[in-house]
Amino acid sequence: MLLAIDAGNTNVKFALVEASGDIVQRWRIATDARRTADEYAVWLDQLLKMEGYARRDVETVVISTVVPRALHNLQLLASKYFGVDAVVAGKPPLSWGIALKVDEPQQVGSDRIVNAIAAQAIEPDSDKIVISFGTATTVDHVDSEGAYCGGIIAPGINLSLDALVAAAAKLPRIGIEAPASTSVIGRTTESQMLIGIYWGYVAMMEGLLQRMKAQIGKPVTVIATGGLAILFQQHGHLFDKIDPDLTLRGIATLYRNNIK
Template sequence: MLLAIDAGNTNVVFALVDNGKIRARWRIATDSRRTADEYAVWLNQLLTLEGYSIGDVSDVIIATVVPRALHNLQVLASKYFKVEALIAGEAPVEWGITLDVEEPGSVGADRVVNAIAAHHLHPGDLIVIDFGTATTFDVIDYNGAYKGGIIAPGINLSLDALVMAAAKLPRIAIEAPESKSVIGRTTEDQMHVGVFWGYVAMMEGLVSRLKTEIGRSAEVLSTGGLAVLFDQHTDIFDAIAPDLTIQGLALLHERSLNN
């Protein structure tokens, strides 16, 4: 089976993939100091709980936007799974799509992998919204080319900045306000309105502008932990793909086997 690893700024996601199907997934906070041995102990326990073992993993593929985390993940693959990890975007798993932007090398691996999976699942013009440390909006054309996009502060990052900068503001949960009114009656109510509905308005406005600029009908896919929450309060999403990055990694691995 394939162990697909998506190392992001906030979390590292590990997923066990068998013939394109995700059998199990786990996440751990990103820490570039975490050693291969620490990963192995943690993973071994989780594999056992799901009825698998380290020996069931035959291949490893990694996508990372945290360069300092890569080495220990490669050591994990070689020391414990006895394989050389494939790195998304590097031979023999080059992207295989056009990065039609001014600085192709600066595009995050997760965004390219998302574009690959999105185009595979939904041919046609696409906008992919990924809720992570940052919220990214990526545009993929009907040929599967990555055309660019938008990077906005993630909602948790925005909330952290607000609470840290204003001494008297309390920490609140990321959730829809109980009242439909956008006139908050308490400090917490006002924060909920500003953070939640402000974020919804930002997404709706940016998607509208992107669709106007694309000039053709475009589907909107969302992925990331908050996609389901926001889907309940806006109609801009055509589909939710919670495992888009892992699906993209599985596709890249499959292509590498066929090359």
């Protein structure tokens, strides 16, 4: 099996992927560039055993990371504990296999490119808009041929909420959730904060999607990923499809495309 690793700014996600492309298990751990290969191995070995797997079941390790400092220890994890040399998205021998139609292709995060690859596999005949809810919220255009055509970067929901609480002394720390009603007039401090974050993001996404669709000028499929996608779909109905595993699927698809 293939072990796909997505090292993001907030979490490192691991997935066991069968040759068919099906994800059979997934786990995540908070991103810490100082976490050693040994620490990863102890944690991951226990999780594999709990699900009836062993390290010997992993034949390939593929890493996508936007945290360069985390890469070395993940590569060491692969070589020391799985007995394989990890392959890294965006580095030889892996070729992206899609066009990057932007001014600075070398600056595009690997997570956004593998999302584009996964989106093309899901909807190969239409243009796509991919929304990813992470530390940052990204909105990307993928054309009908699978090319990455650029997009938008906005502060992530939790990042915005943390900044608000940090800068305003009297505001309490709250968790993000869907408001109980569609009212946008809050009667408590907490409800006003929740309305501002939740409906503010819905309005932002509605506006950005409207502008992006108008600029693309043809029908598009909107695909969302990230843990908060389902939350915003409850009231907004913004997305045509939601795939929490889009990035992990993209990593696996990237590898399969390169070994054909």
